Amino acid sequence: MKYFISDTHFYHKNIIDFDQRPFKTVEEMNETIINNWNTAVKSNDDVYILGDFCWTTAQSNEYSKLITTLKGHKHLILGNHDPKNMTDTQKNWFASVSNFKEIAENKQHIILCHYPMPFYKASYDLNTWMLYGHVHNLTKEAKYIQDLTAYLINNHASQSENRGHLINVGCMMSYMNYTPQPLEYLIETWNKLYGGQNNEDSNNA
Numbered sequence: 001m002k003y004f005i006s007d008t009h010f011y012h013k014n015i016i017d018f019d020q021r022p023f024k025t026v027e028e029m030n031e032t033i034i035n036n037w038n039t040a041v042k043s044n045d046d047v048y049i050l051g052d053f054c055w056t057t058a059q060s061n062e063y064s065k066l067i068t069t070l071k072g073h074k075h076l077i078l079g080n081h082d083p084k085n086m087t088d089t090q091k092n093w094f095a096s097v098s099n100f101k102e103i104a105e106n107k108q109h110i111i112l113c114h115y116p117m118p119f120y121k122a123s124y125d126l127n128t129w130m131l132y133g134h135v136h137n138l139t140k141e142a143k144y145i146q147d148l149t150a151y152l153i154n155n156h157a158s159q160s161e162n163r164g165h166l167i168n169v170g171c172m173m174s175y176m177n178y179t180p181q182p183l184e185y186l187i188e189t190w191n192k193l194y195g196g197q198n199n200e201d202s203n204n205a
Helices: 015-019 026-040 061-069 140-155 183-193 199-204
Strands: 002-005 046-049 073-077 096-098 101-105 108-112 128-132 166-168
Touching: 002 183, 015 026, 026 061, 108 183, 128 183, 140 166, 166 183
Parallel strands: 002 046, 046 073, 073 096, 108 128, 128 166
Antiparallel strands: 101 108
């Protein structure tokens, strides 16, 4: 099983106010996300972390402890707050480390990047989805992407045009609930968020 999540920001105290996260302390936030993660994910599952994993250096005890505490094979898609100069040993804590990744899941083509790309590869394809983070949920940029997604969905006239298959997997999103989520659930949520404009298309994908 594959799961997706972004912008966990473990050990980042200021992110609580920035996102208006429902936690009183960073310790409470860390514990909640860890418990949610380990309840949803089994040891042999793959978890794709789309950036901004932990607010500390890769050399810290907190970072290495997190890696061993969280279940699953962890794939890190680097964000702007992830370590830039990880050693080979630190990279080996993860199943993979990259800036960008394309995978297949349930006959779907999944594009993974920390940064949202509205005009992603094969954007006309019903079986292609762009998963991203970075913009969180309360920023102007988040609203821009949401509005653009709705525009693309409402204005595509043919199968050769952009389908607006963009999904924010930031953990602070209400549908993410600070928990890694599977693709099927994310697509169902996309349909609900955007009024099911492509419901028939997505369900047939």
